[in-house]
Amino acid sequence: MSPSLSSSEFPPVSGLDPAISAALKRDPAGLVAAVVQQHDTGEVLMLGWMDDEALHRTLTTGRVTFWSRSREEYWRKGDTSGHVQWVKSVALDCDGDALLVRVDQVGAACHTGTRTCFDGRDLPVLAATDAPS
Secondary structure, eight states: OOOOOOGGGOOOOTTOOHHHHHHOOOOTTSOEEEEEEETTTOOEEEEEEEOHHHHHHHHHHSBOEEEETTTTEEEETTTTTSOOEEEEEEEEOTTSSEEEEEEEEOSOSSTTSSSSTTTTOOOOOOOOTTSOO
């Protein structure tokens, strides 16, 4: 289970490099947002959540592991669906509160069966008239 500690109270967990752990700025549940992107096209596939252990597993196994907030357990993408995410790179953003995980996605990234979690979910946007095109 992911501990609920502040960033300053977070101990290094199961082998995650302490420097990486120290750079993370977690939410109150101890999690960091992980944006998943197709490595060769730049397509944004999904958003998941990671704690130190999920990030450690992602960095060391070649497969993306998340912390499920609803099930309160770790899950490795593709173990039940076959829609595996093979890790190509992981980057930490400038604030330390988000990860960019570049993957080679096999099959659908979304649990609904769509390629991305954003397919067909566009919201109406009122475009600014003075914005550059």
